[in-house]
Amino acid sequence: MLKENMYKLYQMPNVVMGTQLNLRRNLINHRFRKSACTSELNDIKEKVLNAALELDVFKGGTVFSMENCDFDAIEMFLEKGFIDEEFKESGFGVILVSRNRKITLVINGEDHISLFINGQDDDIFESWETLSDIDDELEKRLGFSFGPKYGYHCSKISNAGTGFTVTYFLHIPMLTAEAEDEDLDFFCEQYKLSIENSIRDSSGISDYSKIENEQKIGISEDEIIVRMETAAVQISERERFLREKVIQKKSIVVEDGIKRACAVLKNAKLITFHETERHLSFLRLGIEAGIVKGLSLKKADSIFSRSTPAYIQNRIFAADPIEEDKFRAEQIQKQLPENIKYEEM
Amino acid sequence: MLCQRCKKRPASVHMAEYINGQQREVHFCEKCVQETLSEALNQGSLSEMMGKLIGSVSQSDGEDEQNKTPEAEKTYECPVCGETYSGFFKNTLLGCPEDYFVFNNSINDVLSNSEIENPVHSGKLPSKSLEDTVNENIRQTLNIRIEKALENEDYESAAQIRDRLRSL
């Protein structure tokens, strides 16, 4: 591998693919989903929805009611982690998405209120302020259950306190390779966070992961943000270091992965989401290392998000999964630039 | 929170009492309130009975802490949602906000076991005034924060917190 490429890899960590902030709240004098009766759930639904629709941020937004929501939309919400299976079954769940699509309000999930804000290269502190402002406005209208010791009461004990979760979506293939599990344990302990992997390839090289703060009480929202940002930087640096090491030692594996990825994505007639994910992971690695030219990281990530089962199912109604895989392959080839090239390592 | 009369059942009725202009909170279970009320209807005036009910608390104040062990909480049932200790312990999912008071010590144990040294809320506070008890705690928290801000010579924050205190 060229020294120049190595330098670029070091300069372009680009490990962070996106972020998500989540804030949970519950109405005063109302039971949680586990114990609430149907009239209570209906009551909560109406109160929260009416309050939220008064806010500027949700004006012109879209309301998805679980009673009459189409299947594909529900699948998308499930995939994004906004809702759980129980929510899907319940007739009292409502989702409100802001017009700019960045903010999502989930009503009657595990908690009465769950606010999400998703971003890519946004300032997390600014996003938190946005969430906090919405929280203030809703609180004025609804009143939230709060106690001096356990802070904001949540359905799950582990969410009590701030009810605040910061998630980083990371591309850390080297770090999640099985040999490096010790590193991950260290980060989990050091920053009190959890790491979840979306896929683990047999080569152990391609992987998308997310990290989340486990601690929500005894720590302020600002401290959570700082802690998670520090963790993300530390993890990125470790990932960079390992990439250099791995690319040097196993360059043939990496080169094979990248070339295979280009070939398959360009020519496949059928492709599953899992396969797409793995190949795009290699392409990302190649882009970051400066080996793959003509394709930006943004573009690679957009191809990724347009390959998910939810996205595909939103566009075609196929009873046969082969139809889906065919459609996915066609979509990828439409989006992949013509002039995509790779340099010899 | 345990009923201050029988010290067995969780308190679900919260009342304020005034002694020499000072307000104090008292907490009873529904059964105790009902018993007292039916006695009052049979025998004397309501205010007399309420006086007795609250008086019974004053006499036995201080014994509270002993009964509030996680062990004792294993036999409780939440009066609002019916949640039991074994129920919430299974998946740490609670039935209603009141459970945070009913199973106070057990929840503290669960959080401490997950390596959180001091599981006491230290983040954002609600802006709207809630119940008086909560307000009192917010006041205390804000006072501590003012002291800290002054210690750090952060006068701007101190002034902001002071405004917040005044608005409560």
Ligand SMILES: [Zn+2]
């Ligand atoms: Zn009692």
Ligand SMILES: [Zn+2]
């Ligand atoms: Zn309860």
